[in-house]
Amino acid sequence: MYETEIYEPDAEFEEALYAALAREAAPPDLIARVMARIEAQILEAQPAVPSFRALTFPARSGWSSFLSIGAHAAAFALIALVVSAGSKAVVAPPKAPVTAVDVRPWIPMNPGKEAMGGGGGGGAHEAVEASRGHLPKLASQQITPPQIIRNEAPKLPVEATIVAPQIKLPDEKLPDMGIPHSPQVSLASQGPGSGSGFGTGSHGGIGPGNGNGYGPGSDGSYGGGVMQVGKGVSEPRLLYSVDPEFSDEARRAKYEGVCIVSVIVDVRGNPQHVHVVRPLGMGLDEKAIEAVRQYKFKPAYYQGHPVAVEMDVVVNFRIY
Amino acid sequence: MPRSAVDDPEYFRNLMLEHQSMVFSIALRILGDRSAAEEAAQDVFLELHAKLGDLASEDHVLFWLRRVTVHRAIDRLRRRERRPEVAMDWQYLPEPSGPSGEPPDTDPLLSRRLLQLVASLPEVPRTVLILRYQEDLSPEEIGDLLDMPVATVKSHLQRTLRLLREKAARVLR
Numbered sequence: 001m002y003e004t005e006i007y008e009p010d011a012e013f014e015e016a017l018y019a020a021l022a023r024e025a026a027p028p029d030l031i032a033r034v035m036a037r038i039e040a041q042i043l044e045a046q047p048a049v050p051s052f053r054a055l056t057f058p059a060r061s062g063w064s065s066f067l068s069i070g071a072h073a074a075a076f077a078l079i080a081l082v083v084s085a086g087s088k089a090v091v092a093p094p095k096a097p098v099t100a101v102d103v104r105p106w107i108p109m110n111p112g113k114e115a116m117g118g119g120g121g122g123g124a125h126e127a128v129e130a131s132r133g134h135l136p137k138l139a140s141q142q143i144t145p146p147q148i149i150r151n152e153a154p155k156l157p158v159e160a161t162i163v164a165p166q167i168k169l170p171d172e173k174l175p176d177m178g179i180p181h182s183p184q185v186s187l188a189s190q191g192p193g194s195g196s197g198f199g200t201g202s203h204g205g206i207g208p209g210n211g212n213g214y215g216p217g218s219d220g221s222y223g224g225g226v227m228q229v230g231k232g233v234s235e236p237r238l239l240y241s242v243d244p245e246f247s248d249e250a251r252r253a254k255y256e257g258v259c260i261v262s263v264i265v266d267v268r269g270n271p272q273h274v275h276v277v278r279p280l281g282m283g284l285d286e287k288a289i290e291a292v293r294q295y296k297f298k299p300a301y302y303q304g305h306p307v308a309v310e311m312d313v314v315v316n317f318r319i320y
Numbered sequence: 321m322p323r324s325a326v327d328d329p330e331y332f333r334n335l336m337l338e339h340q341s342m343v344f345s346i347a348l349r350i351l352g353d354r355s356a357a358e359e360a361a362q363d364v365f366l367e368l369h370a371k372l373g374d375l376a377s378e379d380h381v382l383f384w385l386r387r388v389t390v391h392r393a394i395d396r397l398r399r400r401e402r403r404p405e406v407a408m409d410w411q412y413l414p415e416p417s418g419p420s421g422e423p424p425d426t427d428p429l430l431s432r433r434l435l436q437l438v439a440s441l442p443e444v445p446r447t448v449l450i451l452r453y454q455e456d457l458s459p460e461e462i463g464d465l466l467d468m469p470v471a472t473v474k475s476h477l478q479r480t481l482r483l484l485r486e487k488a489a490r491v492l493r
């Protein structure tokens with residue numbers, strides 16, 4: 001064959017090659033190392049977490065179902081209770097529209113036995129303030145609102161009245177009708193209000209209110225609006241307060257001081273119309289308002305009835 | 321008959337005992353580095369552990385071991401050529417020792433020189449030579465093992481032997 005012709009075995013040289021290329025003994029620890037690697041592979045292949053046998057339970061008894069459902073229902077009820085109670089505490093009381101006005105001139109001299117409240121106001125869209133004058137007659141109903149008489153000979157004269165109980169109000173002995181404590185005496189005017197009457201309000205009364213009564217408030221009668229503490233008006237008593245928080249800025253600057261907040265305590269004892277009178281700055285004013293809004297008062301009393309009063313709250317920010 | 325290595329660890333251990341010298345020697349001659357040869361031999365036996373169930377007979381195991389050892393060793397050699405390590409110094413190749421059936425009347429100097437010459441051969445002729453004279457395989461078996469035509473194996477052998485003879489004649493003069 002062709003291959004055998006070119007293949008020239010040299011017995012002696014081949015013998016030397018056989019001798020030189022004799023097998024070497026393997027390292028003595030070869031088998032041990034292979035076995036160790038196999039074990040490591042098996043360990044790696046096994047899951048790190050042993051598998052769990054499925055747990056089997058006996059059929060659930062009626063009692064345990066009942067108890068389970070009861071416990072769950074109780075837990076849900078508790079959560080609902082906590083959430084509703086928490087939300088009540090968090091939600092701020094609705095703010096009633098309150099105007100801060102000086103009500104002292106409108107306080108009656110001998111209020112009646114019934115609770116005060118209500119008021120009235122009027123005007124005739126005039127440019128100047130309502131003029132000073134005497135009060136109209138107090139009556140239980142109003143046919144003609146108070147006004148400046150421009151028709152000297154009316155065909156069917158009806159006396160002008162405002163609706164109020166028979167009490168004694170501060171009055172002026174003047175010939176013309178008007179607002180008794182008005183500083184405006186030079187021009188006869190019904191004031192910038194509307195719906196006849198005198199003052200800045202509307203609907204035929206006297207004063208800044210809305211109705212046919214007297215003073216701030218609405219829907220006739222007298223004694224509405226915001227009062228000031230003193231002169232028979234007791235001071236609201238603080239029932240619940242929270243400490244104001246420091247703003248981060250003020251805490252970093254170690255800034256302390258006093259912030260005065262004006263607040264109207266309504267007849268339910270809730271603070272309303274909270275605003276800063278003397279600001280402190282560094283974000284503390286907002287913190288003070290936030291705290292005072294959460295206050296709760298026993299309302300101020302006047303003649304045995306709760307009244308809304310305006311008062312100042314001093315919020316002291318101090319770093320101890 | 322071969323069984324799964326997992327079923328019978330003792331059988332697998334005996335197989336390793338029987339063939340460790342062959343596997344290690346082939347890897348050593350191809351790689352020329354004892355530690356690399358040992359790692360290659362470990363890899364081969366790990367592969368055998370996984371594959372043992374598929375191997376039908378003892379002969380199949382032997383053939384498979386030779387083939388896989390050659391391929392793994394050449395793989396390592398090529399990896400090392402891409403990332404060359406320290407240069408090999410064949411002067412410090414350890415003497416063959418132990419119960420490897422070395423004829424006592426062999427000239428150790430001649431053997432060492434021949435080993436050096438074999439190590440200087442390119443990888444394919446060297447592998448062919450190793451399989452021919454270390455494993456005493458016929459050219460047909462070598463062709464089978466290396467997926468190579470028998471004629472190619474024989475031409476490799478012929479050329480390599482002639483080259484070695486010339487070199488040996490020069491070196492050993």
